[in-house]
Amino acid sequence: MQNQNNPSALGYIMALSAAVMWGVSGTCAQYLFEEKGVSPSWLVCWRMVIAGSLLLAFAIFRKNSDARLIWGKKRDIWEILIFSTFGMVAVQFTYFYSISLSNAATATVLQYVGPVFVVxxxxxxxxRLPKPNEYIALALALTGTFLLVTHGSFEALVISEGALLWGLLSAISLAVYTIQPVQLLRRFSAPTVTGWGMFIGGLIYLLASNPWYLSGTWDVGTFLAFAYIILLGTVIPFSIFLASLNSIGAQTASLLCSVEPLSAALVAVAWLGVTFTAMDWLGTFFVVITVGLLTMSKRPVKLPALRAFWKGKVR
Structure with missing residues (x-):
């Protein structure tokens, strides 16, 4: 078996493929919102319920499964419930709602500012004061966000105030999603934590929405986009990303996954005709560099949270 000391080409391919699949998933969501009139709340609810069920089945039936053990202690039960509500539901809804107010490319880039909040x-x-590379990352993240939402002008936004607000809430939710389950991910496997988190989060969201009303126009294109989000945007990339960790390690896989906002931007421009200017591309580049700087940091205190996030990552 390949390991981190002897990385395989397949490991790199799997991590990159997962990043691209996650990026395309956001564009599929934009397609459903803009072209088919599907409600973001409806999509979030059923994506979490269906994809969560599949991930949970994967966690339960995998070899040496610890899926049932998470309910053995009261502390673990409370932590998984908190993660499901304030981590999984929050990061899913804010991300998809941000897409509905702007586009997949902008929403994904704004969410990737999240690691700065972790720092x-x-x-x-x-x-403690941040390290020099963390100051640089903060400056790049602020500059990238500024270019993305203003195109360098101090006079007006190029996206709506709502899109900016929900994009930043998405980044904050991502930080919570990163930090809160760290202890759980030290005691239980990523499939177990993520599977239960998404499934329980979906059930909780059922109580706060009206998922029985089928919003939008449902035709072949709608079903294909929805199926992509469930399978190729959630279950499959999660599985192959976890497999890549055994070969190339969490840090390298994290760096490769920073291409997600780039893939979201490229597909949104090519497929949905989203206008992405030179300022947008420059802002995206700065945010991607931010993620790279923070991922490569050697500070031992911070890496468990970032590595835990990548191990339990679901878009």
Whole structure:
């Protein structure tokens, strides 16, 4: 078996493929919102219920499954319930709603500012100043976001205030999603935590929405896009990303997955005709570099959270 000390080409391909699939998934969601009139709330609810069921089945029936053990202690039960509600539901809804207000490319790039909030959280919690590369990452993230939402102008936004607000809420939700389940991911496998988190989150969201009303126009294109989001946008990339970790390691896989916003932008431009200017591309590039700088950081305190996020990552 390949490992981190002897990485295989297949490991790189799997991690890159997962990133591209996640990026395309956001564009499929934009297609459903704009072209087919599907409600973001409806999509979030059923994506979590259906994909969560499949991921949970994968967790339960895998070899040496620990899926049932997570219900053995009260502490673990509370943590998985909190993760399902304030981590999984929050990151799913804010991301898809941000797409509905802007586009998949912009929403994905804005969400990728999330690791900066992780750094800020640990700086406050541990009462330490950021390292130089973290200051650089913060500057790049702010610059990239500024270029993306203003195109360099101090006078007006090029996206709506709502899109900016929900995009930043998506980034904050991503930070919560990254930090909160760290202890769970140290005690249980990523399939178990992610499977239960998405499935329970979907059930919780059922109580707060009206998922029985089938919104939008449902034809072949709608079903294909929805099926892509469930299978090729959730279950399959999650599985192959986990498999890539055994070969190339979490840090390398994390770096490769930073191409997700680029893939979302390219597909949105090519498929849906989204206008992406030079300023948008430059802002995207700065945010991707931000993720790379933070991922390559050697600080041991921060890496468990970022590595845990990538191990349990679901878009």
């Amino acid at each position: 800020g959280f640990y700086a406050v919690k541990l009462r």
